[in-house]
Amino acid sequence: MLDVTEFQKIGVGLTGFGLFFLLFGVLLYFDSVLLAFGNILFLTGLAFIIGLRRTTHFFFQRHKLRGSTFFLGGIALVLFRWPIIGMAVETYGFVLLFKSFFPVACGFVLSLLNIPFLNMFYSKFLGSSPSMV
Template sequence: MWAARPERQIGVGLTAFGIFFMLLGILLFFDGGFLAIGNILFLSGLALILGPVKTVVFFTRPEKARGTVLFFLGVVLVFVRWPFVGICVELIGIVDLFGDFLPVVVGFLRKVPIVGAVLNLPGISHALDRIVGKKLPV
């Protein structure tokens, strides 16, 4: 049986906590402390999941330079106490960096019992198909 390496398991936990703290910071009217903690946890978790070399390669790909710059600019803006602007810039960078995974995520979410039923409603399904396309990259 395949077992994940411990650093990857810790990385998944850190990434999940990072996303949780970012969502909590947004829900608490863009609380800069929660957003900063979420950014640190998300980045450290991503580095543990991918490994240091692959993380640097991921963020330095020339075709994703705009997303990398916007993401890290958003992180800096959150750290210098501009949380609303920082999160907006950061989200644009995240979409640019991780946008290739969006069809896979939507395809997975459509198979989840309750979420899938909502995403397969006629209006929502049509809108999602227009945003992500009908074909998966695989």
């Protein structure tokens, strides 16, 4: 079984609150204070969950440097009270950072759901069929 430390439990809570404040900030017409608070909580929670060294290693890998620049630059724009442009830049950076993870997540969700039309769509456009776990 996987041992979860107290720091990781705190990190999950911080990340959850960060996502809540991000969603709430977007729902309130891009309130820059809520978005900035959500971004700070999200990054702090991520550092608590996987550790500070792994977090910096994740963001500053050579092949992820462009995505990290856009993601952290978007956070900086939100902190400087440009919330709409900052969230757009941050979203683009998020997609660049996690683009290799999206097919894996799609395959996992589709293997759990086992929906024939979506499995056919996935295998046709992404080139491989999701494995049945």
